[in-house]
Amino acid sequence: MDESALFLVELGAVILGLGVMARLAGRLGISPIPLYLIAGLALGEGGLIPVITSDDFIGFGAELGVIFLLLMLGLEYSARELVQGVRSVATAGLVDFVLNFTPGFLTGLILGLDPVPSVFFGGVTYVSSTGIVAKLLDDLGWSGNRETPVVLSILVFEDLAMAVLLPILGVLALGATVASAALTVGLAVAVIVVIIALVARGGDRLGSLVFHHSDEVSLLSLFGLTLLVGGLAEGVNVSAAVGAFLVGIGVSGDSVSRARSLLTPLRDLFAAVFFVFFGLQTDPGDIPDVALAAITVAIITGLTKFAVGWWAARRVGIGRQGRLRAGSLLVARAEFSIVIAGLAASLAGSERLAALAATYVLIMAIAGPIAAKIADARRPHVILA
């Protein structure tokens, strides 16, 4: 077979495999992300069946995956929700950051990683998985519960924290000087604030610019704009992911639900490719070395995340059971942890960081939903779906 035929066969086999994984995850009622990671680990170098040789295209697909993930994250909340969310849970949000960033950061240092990769691992342990939380809320019928708005507000806070954190990490990954790092980050934060203020006040300019009654026009305009802004952001060292996130925040109002339905299939495809690619890049041989550390930090940050949810729910007068649910709901880490670890790929010592992050996410993406289901098992509940 010639090269392009081989490539198509390979790519087809991988994506078909992902389809099987997603189906299995649905059957088991878990998030497919850990399965994608395992697939990547198994198929890459040092894996069980190292079949993937041409990972240039997959690498590009993975890059698109990050862009789609962040664009959709930006679309997830309106500017008003962002502003209100930050106001209502500022204290809890900061406690969340301190309690969940620090264990990761310290673990990195203790393992002998440089301070910069350690900061990345702090980010990995900090951010909860919006995707898993949303699915659990639906599956367990928790949307009507009184603690739910608190939990969601904490996620909104994390979302904004990511907007600040990602440019910092991007600059750190390039090994820039402190002065230029401060400048870039200041620039990024200023742009974010301006965009949120404009959108919160001015409504839907960007949306009406991009959207059209034809889905084709809308999709091409939005996708093109996102790549353009992402590329420009990357050009001034603010990572394409942040650019995509800003476009997501900029699109608001009525056009958001259109954008979401247009982009969800693309996000699902390319995000899956991204998770596999991350697994491919990670050498399973590095895992035994970091497994103990990953398990320890998983237990610690499982408990600290639980504590944040418990405490935040207690502050608004939720009872014991509700605090249990709020705490357990936040435990899962998945997509954004991998995004953060993926940004570190160019760093020295990133192999161990990748192995650490992959192991950590494998544990937390499975442990999170289990914790929530245990918290739910305490009372009879009828979900008429």
Place this chain on the structure above:
Amino acid sequence: MPRIEESALPGVGIRYEFNTEDGRRIGVVHHRTGRRELFMCEPDDTDAAVVNMSLSEEESHALSEALGGSTVVANLANLQQQVEGLAIDWLMIDERSPYADRTIGDARIRTRSGVSAVAVLRGVQAFPAPGPDFAIQAGDTLVVVGTPEGIEQTQEILRTG
């Protein structure tokens, strides 16, 4: 009527809820997708829902119809929300009104108050979009749309001329 509390569920939608007389919390989550989720809580733990049920947009209209809620009023309320500063009102034509048995054009409502009469309700009959030569009778109800001040003026015009 119990006070309906509204809370934002960022990323999910909006939740409306209230407490019933026997201490149960009951409410609806309006998901962004248009799906509605009905939920109910037990009096001993109002934090958690014990029954959840999903409804499509049409099904929730059907349910509120069956419960006796008027979807027409809800739709009008929606309309009012969409256009800020727009008010809709139902004005009864009194038999002492100078315009009973005269035409809408005679009252020159639009010229004098900027308000439009969009329909006339007479018994069980409705006349949408009445023209200026439409004769109004005592006992009719005029459905008018305009600014709140304009509607007040209209009320005055219909009463005193």
